[in-house]
Amino acid sequence: MPVPLETRTEMQAPEFKDFAKEMVDYISNYLENIRDRRVLPTVQPGYLRPLIPDEAPQQPDKWEDVMADIERVIMPGVTHWHSPKFHAYFPTANSYPAIVADMLSGAIACIGFTWIASPACTELEVVMLDWLGKMLDLPKEFLACSGGQGGGVIQGTASEATLVGLLGAKAKAMKRVKEEHPDWDDNTIVSKLVGYTSIQSHSSVERAGLLGGVKLRSLASDVDLKLRGETLERAIKEDLEAGLIPFYVVATLGTTNTCAFDRLDEIGPIGNKYNVWVHVDAAYAGSAFICPEYRYLMKGIETADSFNFNPHKWMLVNFDCSAMWLKEPYWIVNAFNVDPLYLKHDMQGSAPDYRHWQIPLGRRFRALKLWFVLRLYGIDNLQAHIRRHCGFAKQFEALCRADERFEIFGEVQMGLACFKLKGSNELNEQLLRRINGRGNIHLVPSKVNDVYFLRMAVCSRFTESSDIDFSWKEVAASADEVLAEQKK
Amino acid sequence: MPVPLETRTEMQAPEFKDFAKEMVDYISNYLENIRDRRVLPTVQPGYLRPLIPDEAPQQPDKWEDVMADIERVIMPGVTHWHSPKFHAYFPTANSYPAIVADMLSGAIACIGFTWIASPACTELEVVMLDWLGKMLDLPKEFLACSGGQGGGVIQGTASEATLVGLLGAKAKAMKRVKEEHPDWDDNTIVSKLVGYTSIQSHSSVERAGLLGGVKLRSLASDVDLKLRGETLERAIKEDLEAGLIPFYVVATLGTTNTCAFDRLDEIGPIGNKYNVWVHVDAAYAGSAFICPEYRYLMKGIETADSFNFNPHKWMLVNFDCSAMWLKEPYWIVNAFNVDPLYLKHDMQGSAPDYRHWQIPLGRRFRALKLWFVLRLYGIDNLQAHIRRHCGFAKQFEALCRADERFEIFGEVQMGLACFKLKGSNELNEQLLRRINGRGNIHLVPSKVNDVYFLRMAVCSRFTESSDIDFSWKEVAASADEVLAEQKK
Numbered sequence: 015m016p017v018p019l020e021t022r023t024e025m026q027a028p029e030f031k032d033f034a035k036e037m038v039d040y041i042s043n044y045l046e047n048i049r050d051r052r053v054l055p056t057v058q059p060g061y062l063r064p065l066i067p068d069e070a071p072q073q074p075d076k077w078e079d080v081m082a083d084i085e086r087v088i089m090p091g092v093t094h095w096h097s098p099k100f101h102a103y104f105p106t107a108n109s110y111p112a113i114v115a116d117m118l119s120g121a122i123a124c125i126g127f128t129w130i131a132s133p134a135c136t137e138l139e140v141v142m143l144d145w146l147g148k149m150l151d152l153p154k155e156f157l158a159c160s161g162g163q164g165g166g167v168i169q170g171t172a173s174e175a176t177l178v179g180l181l182g183a184k185a186k187a188m189k190r191v192k193e194e195h196p197d198w199d200d201n202t203i204v205s206k207l208v209g210y211t212s213i214q215s216h217s218s219v220e221r222a223g224l225l226g227g228v229k230l231r232s233l234a235s236d237v238d239l240k241l242r243g244e245t246l247e248r249a250i251k252e253d254l255e256a257g258l259i260p261f262y263v264v265a266t267l268g269t270t271n272t273c274a275f276d277r278l279d280e281i282g283p284i285g286n287k288y289n290v291w292v293h294v295d296a297a298y299a300g301s302a303f304i305c306p307e308y309r310y311l312m313k314g315i316e317t318a319d320s321f322n323f324n325p326h327k328w329m330l331v332n333f334d335c336s337a338m339w340l341k342e343p344y345w346i347v348n349a350f351n352v353d354p355l356y357l358k359h360d361m362q363g364s365a366p367d368y369r370h371w372q373i374p375l376g377r378r379f380r381a382l383k384l385w386f387v388l389r390l391y392g393i394d395n396l397q398a399h400i401r402r403h404c405g406f407a408k409q410f411e412a413l414c415r416a417d418e419r420f421e422i423f424g425e426v427q428m429g430l431a432c433f434k435l436k437g438s439n440e441l442n443e444q445l446l447r448r449i450n451g452r453g454n455i456h457l458v459p460s461k462v463n464d465v466y467f468l469r470m471a472v473c474s475r476f477t478e479s480s481d482i483d484f485s486w487k488e489v490a491a492s493a494d495e496v497l498a499e500q501k502k
Numbered sequence: 503m504p505v506p507l508e509t510r511t512e513m514q515a516p517e518f519k520d521f522a523k524e525m526v527d528y529i530s531n532y533l534e535n536i537r538d539r540r541v542l543p544t545v546q547p548g549y550l551r552p553l554i555p556d557e558a559p560q561q562p563d564k565w566e567d568v569m570a571d572i573e574r575v576i577m578p579g580v581t582h583w584h585s586p587k588f589h590a591y592f593p594t595a596n597s598y599p600a601i602v603a604d605m606l607s608g609a610i611a612c613i614g615f616t617w618i619a620s621p622a623c624t625e626l627e628v629v630m631l632d633w634l635g636k637m638l639d640l641p642k643e644f645l646a647c648s649g650g651q652g653g654g655v656i657q658g659t660a661s662e663a664t665l666v667g668l669l670g671a672k673a674k675a676m677k678r679v680k681e682e683h684p685d686w687d688d689n690t691i692v693s694k695l696v697g698y699t700s701i702q703s704h705s706s707v708e709r710a711g712l713l714g715g716v717k718l719r720s721l722a723s724d725v726d727l728k729l730r731g732e733t734l735e736r737a738i739k740e741d742l743e744a745g746l747i748p749f750y751v752v753a754t755l756g757t758t759n760t761c762a763f764d765r766l767d768e769i770g771p772i773g774n775k776y777n778v779w780v781h782v783d784a785a786y787a788g789s790a791f792i793c794p795e796y797r798y799l800m801k802g803i804e805t806a807d808s809f810n811f812n813p814h815k816w817m818l819v820n821f822d823c824s825a826m827w828l829k830e831p832y833w834i835v836n837a838f839n840v841d842p843l844y845l846k847h848d849m850q851g852s853a854p855d856y857r858h859w860q861i862p863l864g865r866r867f868r869a870l871k872l873w874f875v876l877r878l879y880g881i882d883n884l885q886a887h888i889r890r891h892c893g894f895a896k897q898f899e900a901l902c903r904a905d906e907r908f909e910i911f912g913e914v915q916m917g918l919a920c921f922k923l924k925g926s927n928e929l930n931e932q933l934l935r936r937i938n939g940r941g942n943i944h945l946v947p948s949k950v951n952d953v954y955f956l957r958m959a960v961c962s963r964f965t966e967s968s969d970i971d972f973s974w975k976e977v978a979a980s981a982d983e984v985l986a987e988q989k990k
Contacts, residue, residue: 074878124580140551391512
């Protein structure tokens with residue numbers, strides 16, 4: 015016998031409203047005062063398990079108790095990515111409009127795998143990718159509003175976009191080679207496929223090759239850590255001579271190590287010449303192309319087959335929102351088109367069924383947060399956000415250059431400054447350990463050509479000029495300690 | 503010169519609080535009155551573009567205008583998945599505790615790719631998968647708290663879990679075969695690999711084979727649409743004789759077509775006998791195993807290598823939250839372990855770095871919504887939710903059986919009743935078109951052995967007995983119309 019609604023003990027609407035509004039206040043308080051928390055937690059692995067019961071409760075807990083446990087259980091183990099003292103990795107986005115949009119997305123909670131499954135979910139995504147593409151001044155071949163084949167889609171992560179690009183490229187190459195060699199079977203062709211990327215590209219590119227089961231060659235970058243066209247062409251020629259089939263190249267605009275920009279203007283034409291799919295991974299730096307003054311770094315974009323960047327990194331749209339545009343999405347759509355009856359609908363073909371554009375079947379209503387952020391910031395404020403971060407990196411660079419113990423590693427690009435103490439890798443490893451050990455700021459290192467260096471990424475939307483001064487003082491004070499110990 | 507914080511025009515904390523609290527009220531109002539909306543929208547493809555500007559605004563819009571546009575732009579194109587009148591596909595979850603948890607997740611907005619990137623994010627996930635595993639009475643080899651190798655992880659979707667299982671199985675098989683045949687290269691081995699699934703399994707299983715670049719055979723199911731052990735063994739023997747290498751089998755507990763349960767108690771032992779990785783896809787029905795009376799359907803679970811179900815389908819945790827357990831996660835971890843310096847940390851090895859367990863690199867703090875839902879419902883209420891839905895399907899079955907024009911297709915399992923008008927496929931296609939055309943309820947069809955039938959899935963947490971009566975009356979009235987027209 016079902017229990018009548020009014021006697022149920024799970025959370026009902028009135029409690030939800032109290033709880034959610036309390037959470038709104040908590041969130042605002044957390045973010046506005048995030049600077050006061052220790053950016054890196056001091057907990058040890060396994061800290062959390064003893065703090066909560068071994069099993070789920072039989073009867074509901076009170077929401078007030080859950081609320082109280084956030085500070086007791088969760089916060090001691092949180093690395094505060096949105097603190098101005100967080101300079102690790104690259105930024106991940108967080109903004110008030112995106113948080114509110116995600117609330118609505120959670121309430122509608124549709125699964126937008128086909129158009130009919132929630133037309134608004136698909137259609138807003140199509141138009142938002144056009145808005146965004148125009149903001150970046152992408153060639154019209156990428157935009158749905160141009161009326162051609164092209165269009166955009168929200169992927170979960172850049173890793174998935176790289177993999178989707180690879181799988182599209184693979185499908186396209188397979189078809190071409192099969193026409194040329196009808197006697198070759200699939201395995202023979204796959205064993206001959208070879209893709210290219212730079213040794214500086216993100217680890218997820220190598221991983222896409224592993225997942226896709228194809229060879230990916232890591233090519234050398236030049237002295238400025240950029241992949242050049244002549245390097246790519248030499249590799250392609252070698253491989254063609256060896257009987258292989260070049261099919262995919264990933265050009266990175268803004269590498270994770272140093273924010274270097276591959277020479278897309280050279281790579282793209284070579285890719286086009288040899289029938290190699292050109293994918294552009296601008297995961298972090300792509301957001302900067304909303305500012306005209308940075309677009310020279312995407313020169314050659316018209317030669318690309320697919321382009322990807324993460325608004326969820328540097329454009330204030332909460333994770334996950336990885337924007338990808340394709341000139342010929344049908345290579346992806348047709349590669350994995352499994353079409354059971356329960357997913358068919360009468361309108362097929364007149365709007366994209368995004369499930370064919372991605373690895374998973376299910377998808378949230380993610381276009382809402384793009385819409386809310388673009389409207390509630392406006393282009394001017396988004397550009398100002400990018401320019402502020404770039405300015406802060408320059409501010410850090412100036413402070414670093416003024417201290418003769420330090421040197422800048424490579425060129426400061428976007429919101430990233432790479433630097434090191436003049437001296438050995440060991441010395442710089444000590445420096446990093448000291449900085450993170452003091453716990454006032456958080457950095458991660460990288461290594462290029464066997465040189466170990468520190469990465470200072472500007473990450474928070476709350477960062478102000480005084481925060482950069484603070485971070486620099488932390489670095490300098492840590493250096494004082496490390497160098498003093500060395501002299502002992 | 504950066505603009506001082508106080509003169510910035512983007513949304514600040516006070517406005518966020520107003521906006522977010524207004525959204526809380528909107529959400530509560532939307533969900534509590536969702537029954538009054540037309541479940542399936544009447545818009546045509548392309549409806550949305552003319553309703554909004556062609557480009558993002560230069561200056562911020564007012565949040566009140568964004569709020570007003572939800573009803574004007576979005577809602578006309580929303581398919582209301584949480585309406586009691588929605589009976590399509592399978593349910594997707596939505597609950598008040600999950601929505602509030604996601605707000606917190608959006609505010610913390612960490613990327614939990616490694617332990618150090620936010621220890622709480624990883625550790626709560628480890629413990630929540632233990633809580634959940636205990637609720638299902640999974641064998642202890644799957645639980646991290648048992649101190650063995652096993653453990654759980656939150657994937658985005660069941661599609662990804664199937665692919666991750668396949669890739670782990672592939673890595674394990676490759677290693678074994680390489681040891682036996684050191685002269686075979688990778689391509690030779692991959693070309694010999696063969697996996698198995700039932701012809702009734704979800705389209706994403708076939709897709710995982712395409713993505714992973716391996717053969718997957720669709721085996722026939724028995725008259726009850728279940729995959730049997732003898733069918734699997736026959737296929738394995740055939741393939742071994744043909745020189746192939748069986749490596750992976752997917753058993754489905756609760757198929758999408760009819761909610762049939764493969765005989766895991768037969769398939770599992772065969773898989774174990776032939777060194778074939780056994781993956782269990784219980785995407786929808788797995789939630790029911792929190793009720794002891796349904797666990798007989800997962801008999802044989804101790805033979806599985808990996809097990810997956812979606813709390814985001816039937817256990818009130820908003821998408822995305824697909825729970826996966828592995829007995830030997832290291833096959834996945836080692837398969838794609840790319841380990842750049844910027845992701846290394848001192849604590850490596852003492853807690854899982856979940857980035858190695860999944861396809862993407864980035865991941866949200868999804869364990870929070872599992873924690874909130876388990877605590878704020880409690881096991882009793884979650885069990886009651888499952889039992890209510892199962893009861894509603896039986897209620898529909900009884901109504902259907904009492905009308906001699908209709909027949910039930912197969913067996914009513916869980917919250918799904920498959921049914922049809924006695925008569926041709928064409929007649930039932932007309933019936934479905936009529937039902938969806940009236941727009942009062944929404945169903946999708948399926949087809950098995952060339953028989954077309956309708957699927958009535960109980961989807962909403964708001965569903966009451968009177969809603970089932972309403973839905974049945976819609977079906978019956980639609981049948982009246984279709985049959986009357988036929989007689990003309």
